[in-house]
Amino acid sequence: MAAPTSDCAQFNVYNQGCPARLVLDHLGDKWALLVLDRLRDGPVRFNTIRRDINGVSQKVLSQVLKRLERDGMVARTAFPTVPVTVEYALTELGTTLTARVGPLLHWAEDNMTQIRAAQSAYDERLASAA
Amino acid sequence: MAAPTSDCAQFNVYNQGCPARLVLDHLGDKWALLVLDRLRDGPVRFNTIRRDINGVSQKVLSQVLKRLERDGMVARTAFPTVPVTVEYALTELGTTLTARVGPLLHWAEDNMTQIRAAQSAYDERLASAA
DNA sequence: CCGAATCCTTGACGATACTG
DNA sequence: CAGTATCGTCAAGGATTCGG
Numbered sequence: 001m002a003a004p005t006s007d008c009a010q011f012n013v014y015n016q017g018c019p020a021r022l023v024l025d026h027l028g029d030k031w032a033l034l035v036l037d038r039l040r041d042g043p044v045r046f047n048t049i050r051r052d053i054n055g056v057s058q059k060v061l062s063q064v065l066k067r068l069e070r071d072g073m074v075a076r077t078a079f080p081t082v083p084v085t086v087e088y089a090l091t092e093l094g095t096t097l098t099a100r101v102g103p104l105l106h107w108a109e110d111n112m113t114q115i116r117a118a119q120s121a122y123d124e125r126l127a128s129a130a
Numbered sequence: 131m132a133a134p135t136s137d138c139a140q141f142n143v144y145n146q147g148c149p150a151r152l153v154l155d156h157l158g159d160k161w162a163l164l165v166l167d168r169l170r171d172g173p174v175r176f177n178t179i180r181r182d183i184n185g186v187s188q189k190v191l192s193q194v195l196k197r198l199e200r201d202g203m204v205a206r207t208a209f210p211t212v213p214v215t216v217e218y219a220l221t222e223l224g225t226t227l228t229a230r231v232g233p234l235l236h237w238a239e240d241n242m243t244q245i246r247a248a249q250s251a252y253d254e255r256l257a258s259a260a
Numbered sequence: 261c262c263g264a265a266t267c268c269t270t271g272a273c274g275a276t277a278c279t280g
Numbered sequence: 281c282a283g284t285a286t287c288g289t290c291a292a293g294g295a296t297t298c299g300g
Contacts, residue, residue, distance in 0.1 A: 020163075022245050023238035028158030030293080033150070046262055057294055062263060072248025083261040084300085093244055100237050105150045107230050112149040114223055118202025160273080176282055187274055192283060213281045214280085 023097070026071070031056050031064045036090065036098045039074065043089040073097060153227065156201070161186050161194045166220065166228045169204065173219040203227060 026032040034053050038044060044052075050061055065088055068074040073094035079085040090098060156162040164183050168174060174182075180191055195218060198204040203224035209215040220228060 019239045019242040020235045022242060023234065024157060024163065027154060027234075028160075030158075033154065058263070059265090059295090060293060063293090070249055070252040071245050072252075078262090081261090084263090086262060093241060093248070096241070097237065100234055104153065104230050104234065107227065108149045108153040111223060111226070112152060115152050115201050118223070119200055122200040122202075180282095185274095188283070189275090189285090190273060193273095208282090211281095214283090216282060 022071070026068070026073070026097075027101070029064060029067075031060060032068060033101060035061070035064055035068065036073065036094060036101070039088060039090045039094070040098060043077070043087040046086050046088070049088065068094070152201070156198070156203070156227075157231070159194060159197075161190060162198060163231065165191070165194055165198065166203065166224060166231070169218060169220045169224070170228060173207070173217040176216050176218070179218065198224070 031053065034056075035049060038049055038052055046061070046065075049065075050056060050058065053061070056064075065074060065076070069076050069088075072091055075089050075091050077087045077089070079087070161183065164186075165179060168179055168182055176191070176195075179195075180186060180188065183191070186194075195204060195206070199206050199218075202221055205219050205221050207217045207219070209217070
């Protein structure tokens, strides 16, 4: 067995030291990617994100943003207005990550047809077997 | 608001037509990436994967493989020996996906230190606030 | 306006046992 | 060897309510 792309301590995903999980945990997150993508053009306010990303709850968006902030992907700025105004923006780290994710999404778009075809063929085989 | 990398139907992640989800669902999967990575060198048998990926149960590995097969990432080949021998291998689609994920993992490795630093700084700020 | 706190449902995952 | 079937646990996510 050759060396894997990212070691991950003998493939033990439970190992918190695995660097890949640091990023993958965000990718796996149902919303994080959409949030990052929404911030690509510059700072956005909380409720603007909430409105634009259809289906996310306040609680979850709050969690996601907090986590992205903790990981240094997003910067939170609160303006002492009344009522409070809060803006979220990509940090440099977050910007480079978002840039790397782009190609992956493009790959998904480019190969969507193939994936769907594979799924259909698979399902059809199942149906004919039954 | 400019066009996002992947449209996702006005950011509605629930929309199954979103091409990104087709791939992201796999990335979010706790094991799929490890499986894909394990297959990079060529066909591998079920129990070999199971042994090499520490911590995965038969059930889940079975599920993951079936899903990867359905999505056209992995090809399953059963040899009519006694007892049965089954091999899993990356398809061309799976190979290109695995190739695209690599850079992302490298990014994670390269920036792991920064991420950890951000986390520490964040946690420290929380502690001093308390 | 921006969130925190609470309750609740759902489904992912693991352990175990069994089959062709 | 390569799975399927069943059960139990547990945490993520949604709905709602309250606070600064």
